[in-house]
Amino acid sequence: MKSFYNIAFLISVMLVVSCENNVSETNECGWDEIFHNSTTNSCGTGKRCSPQASGSVDQPETISWNTTCVDDSEFGTVGFYESCGPQAGNCSFGSLCSASDGTYPGTCLPYCSDDYECPDNGICGQVWVGTNEFRTCLPVDDCDPVLNTGCEGDSDCYLFQSSTGKSLCIEGEQAGTLDVGEPCNGFNECLPALTCYSEQTTPPFVGTCMSLCDLQSPDCNVGETCQDLGGGVGICTLSE
Secondary structure: OOOOEEOOOEEEOOEEEOOOOOOOOOOOOOHHHOOOOOOOOOOOOOEEEEEEEEEEOOEEEEEEEEEEEEEHHHOOOEOOOOEEEOOOEOEOOOEEEEEHHHOOOEEEEEEEOOOOOOHHHOEEEEEEOOOOOOEEEEOOEOOEOOOOEOOOOOOEEEEEEOOOOEEEEEOHHHOOOEOOOOEEOOOOOEOOOEEEEEOOOOOOOOEEEEEEEEOOOOOOOOOEEEEEOOOOEEEEEEOO
């Protein structure tokens, strides 16, 4: 049996409220200095390193990022995964204020990478157009992707990281419509209680919608087995 990998990346061109003034043309500090748990600071006393974006959200191909030293006073006190924006306040160092479609309040999302983990058990999964130097963390939701329970309102629960069972609540209009066996390339493109898996471990992913199952009480079709993916969740696959 071949192993499967959850397609666990979001690509974002959300608006950013994160000290966007005085963008420098060249990197003034290193990318490894932007994270909340960075141990180096070449900017000196009273300043910290921060990513800066340039370009137009309406023209994603024009977006690029660099780093620059920013006065401590430009960072706020809003905590990770909390509301931010013109009325709610600025994010603390190591995070940015992400606001979809320019609608505020936004959410302070910490920076992360393969070398810098997310705080508070978050998921390092949001990719930003124009850079591969960092991603941002998403808060984990306490929901059940197999039964699609635990989310508020019309939101649906989707498995985001198969190895740990970490899941996210996705607003109803963003829930997928693809059924079992259909090709997919996004973790929330399939119907709820399904997930998109691929044998590929690096983007771009091409996967297949498959039914999720609970290892303790699998409910797969006759002739199928609940294959363990870690995190207490599995997928229904044909029995060998």
